[in-house]
Amino acid sequence: MKRFFSLCILSIFMLTFAGCSQLVRSRTEIDRIFNTRIVAIDSTDDNKILYTIVTKTAMTDTAGQGGGSAASDVLVSNGATVFEAARKMGEYAHRKPHYGHTEFIIFGEDTAREGILPYLDFISRNQEFRYNAKIYIIQGHTANDFITKVNEAKIFLADRLSLMEDNSYAISISDKVTLAEALFIFGKENIATFLPVIAIAPSKPGELPSQGPYDMAMKGYAIFKEDKLVEFLDEDMSRGVNWVKNRMRSAVILVDAPDKKKVSLEIAQSKTTIKPFIDENGLQCTISINFSTNLSETMSEEELFTIESFDYLKKQQEKQVKQNVEKVIHYALEKDMDIFGLLSPFIIKYPMMKDELREKWRELFPEIKFNVEVDSKINRTYLITESVNTK
């Protein structure tokens, strides 16, 4: 009994109070870790990887109020692989990099054009990363550039990004894509996909100045073939993708009133269903969009609160949406890129043809005949019915 107790006490002391025991090396104090919020990966010209990680400065809340100092802490290193680059940070890092809180993974445009899947291996393998981290592509710059340029803003980069994400629902030109989703899509063969894009923007409206301060902005989708970036879509096209993929949350539709003045309609609800169909004419696909809008603003002086005008506005908005969607479909067919992931609806409907469809999808996709059906209604007009313009 005596021996047992002394052994117990000895081992407890040994294990608890030995500062850097060989047995348990993963103990790190919370204030000694570098809590990465953003991971940025670029490939450089000499086939190396430029690896940038960003965290919030620890003392932001108390010390950062007065001066214009950046709210972020940035570490940069390079290496032949992402892991090597990450470990090389040990050469000078003041705190141990930790990836458990990584919320954003961003890639520069050039890197994305070469393909991003190789870089995702480290991220999906490392046990600290979470699969709900979001992936973004930087338009026109490297990710490192983006971070150094935008970092001068007072608000912390990652906070800014997530706030932007929250607010972007109002225009629905892009949507977040998580690591899990990206891996899911990249895992499927013959499917093109899209990732949201961020660009460096001037802090005041106008052209991008050569000197800071800079800001950032959401810019639609980047289209990927397999894992390689092909093209950036403009806002209308990106919204078209959202329409087809049923990712529409809200947006503004501008239509003309009968007197050619502008009327803004706000999308309140929308639902898109894809109905695939195979017959002797080949593959067909009906995309039916059902949405409802609210009248948010009118510049028109005419009386709009009538059945006829509502009908008129309704037709206008349907026409616009249909055009929007058809443009994107046309683009996809032309480029032979299944950005809508239409293979899944087809094989769900025709499971017996699963293997055949999968194999020949690249040939079959451009031949699909699309049929877009749009149906809508206008719900309400908020506090006033007639415009104050109406005399």
Next chain:
Amino acid sequence: MLNYKNSSRNAEDIVFEETFDYNELELTFRNIQSIIGSYSDFVYRNINIVNDKKLEAYMVYIDGMVGTQLVSDYVLKPLMQADVFAKCSSEADVISIIEQGTVYYSNAKKRTNINDVLNDVLTGSAAVIFDKHRIAFTFETKGFDKRPVSEPISENVIKGAKDAFNETIRSNTATCRRKIKSPNLAIEETIVGKQSKTPIAICYMKNIVDDSLVQEVKRRVNDISVAHAITASFIEEFIIDNKNSPFPQIMYTERPDRFCANLLEGRIGLIIDGLPVAFIAPGTLLQFVQAPEDYSQHYLISSLIRYVRFTSMFVTLLLPAFYISITTFHQEMIPTELTFSIVASKVGVPFPMFVEVLLMLIAFELLVEAGLRLPQTIGQTVSIVGALVVGQAAVEAKLLSPATVIIVATTAITSFTMPNQDLSNALRLWRFLLAIASSIIGMYGLTMGLFLLINQWCRMDSFNVPYLSPFIGDEKLQLQDSLFRFPLSTMKNRPESLKTKNKQRMK
């Protein structure tokens, strides 16, 4: 000088032996006087029945233990003045007359054995000794001061009875009788403690309780062989099953209503003379988390509160350990914003997290201990000093991070919600063990510690009832009164694990 029956030993010596059997002595006034006579509270007098010089007797009692008024009015007065004694010619006549009840004190016993007489005198009787016949009469004239029935101190209930047990066994048993007016309420008394001779009452419902349980409790109580039973542990520690477990295995209560309710469930109660609490066996973990309020409020409220109590039991047990493990091993498990606040609060603090937490836990224990030891008036100063010095100053001096203070404060507050102090203490012990385990290897240590704790609970039995009952053990699940308290109408049966004779509580 002692008179002894047939022993050749030196009587003065043997009196002081612990195991001395007074039965060897003859029942005479002198012997009694020699045994206890030299102390100041011992009162004796020589009386002559109806002033007859021939009829000699001795009266013996202990001052303060008997009501003097009772003795003089109901014992002395008849002996001195009653006419019936006038005709007596010898002491034998007197004895026979007393036996017929002339001394009209209600509780009179005829004793022929010195041991009995001594016991009676020491428990507050007055004895009248007839030396020549080796016979004594003892009158139970208890008149010592006792604390009146007062309000319960630690188990207060707003909507409930306000009486509590006091230190006198007889008034406690009487309180129980008043609550359960049934002939089936059995109250059996035994004496424990070689020196203190403490009476212990074993109470149970004859028609409900499992007989083997009664036998077992009696056996364990009778097997106790201690010098005295003045503090609770002398009984408790000797009758529980698992002596090495810090978890309480016998419930204590100061509320007679709770005590009686448990008897009616089919449990056994122990009332010990001199202790203002009563014990209930067998005790299971669930019982220590139940509070008397649970049965005096609406069932939804009680369920909610009991659920909160269960949660706080685990919070107080696990929170410090969990905090250590997530801040030193698994930082990815803290919500992002919280991580940054913890880091901000930790910057500049020189100690590792687990040292901080352990220091705070120890400081908290010290504060509790200091608060207990000091008189109430000074006790408040301790809490102010504690709050200011440990809380404010240490944080400002960057010796501790505010986050740690909050964690330990939460731990402390949740530990105060435990209705049973013994359980709270056991959780305190395990809290330290788990904190140490998790500072060695994070969640793994914590989970393994928890695993061992669950193992300890599972291997424990209290009087053959599994400690985790009703969650484990029985064929039929009876969870109406466990994590939540369902309406009383759903609790139709008594606990299965008690194997009661009468299973049904209500129809």
Next chain:
Amino acid sequence: MQQNPGAKDKASTRQLAMLYIITGFSPAIRFLPSFAAKVAKEAGWASPFMAVIPIGLNIFFFHRIFSKTKDKSTFEVINDILGKFAGSFVIFLHLIWIMLLLAFNIRLHGERLISTVFPNINVTFFIVVTLIVTSVVLRSGATAIARMGEFLTPILLLLFTFVSVFLLPNIRADAILPVYFNDIIPMFKASFGTLYLFSFGLLIFMVSPQIANKKGIGKILVKAALVYFTMIVVLLLMSIGILGSFVAAKASNPFLIIVKQISILDTIENIESLVIAMWLLSDSMSIIILSIVTLNIMKHLFKLSDQKNLINIFFVFMYIASLGIAQNRLEIDVFNSAIFIYVSVFFGFAMPFLLYAVGKIRRKI
């Protein structure tokens, strides 16, 4: 004092049913999703349905074999049915298999921890700690272990339900569809994973030498199997439906990855500690169950009066065996998917059938 029947020394049927669930709980979490996703792709979640008939039959055999053998221990029943020599031989085969399984499980327990939560820690540490904890718990006897199973299983199931509630809405339809007749062969192959989880049935009867109230054994096992089966299907639906079969097949612990994604109101997030606790508890339980079965078999075969002295020697042996069983994670995984699954399924499903068939022929049951 007279022992209350059922309270000590005998395990109740409910305890048995809970042990039935908890033995397979940890392989269900860490092994099944990636196995099913690898073999049957998006139809993996439906593969358990292919295993319904064998599981049902298995429980039926157990019921017929054990329900009428009131006071006999499992070993006596086997000896009765097969005869003394053949019975001992079968029990001996079990012993070898379980010891291998145990060494393998102990090693895998450490390896998994290292690859998911604690990188850079020597595997020996985990093996030693596990063995110490196991030997401490084993000393408390079969009753305490059965009770632990009874106590822990509902908690684990509750935690699992809690996690599922948050995860189920995230399932993508295109990740779990289509499932059609042309998936039957992969589904059949993947169903071995499910069978593996249910293959510890016969061992459960060996945890406690005596079992109370064996009459209702079939009914309660069916109930347990239903609960367990639902859990497995939900687990597969979540793992494959959220990650997609492509990622799920490659991940070493898909369930942990998906739980890491849970975030509600930005407050309840990062709750994987729950899963780690769940998985450690169930892992330790299954190691303990396997250990006590091994000790019970040894006690029976070598006619030992007390197995406590055996524990220390046994664990030294287990320490060596678990380190020697494989060199790295790859070998362990190959070992698992190539040998252990099929051997386990053989022992778990063919043995009860054999017992039943021989018993019927010899008119013993």
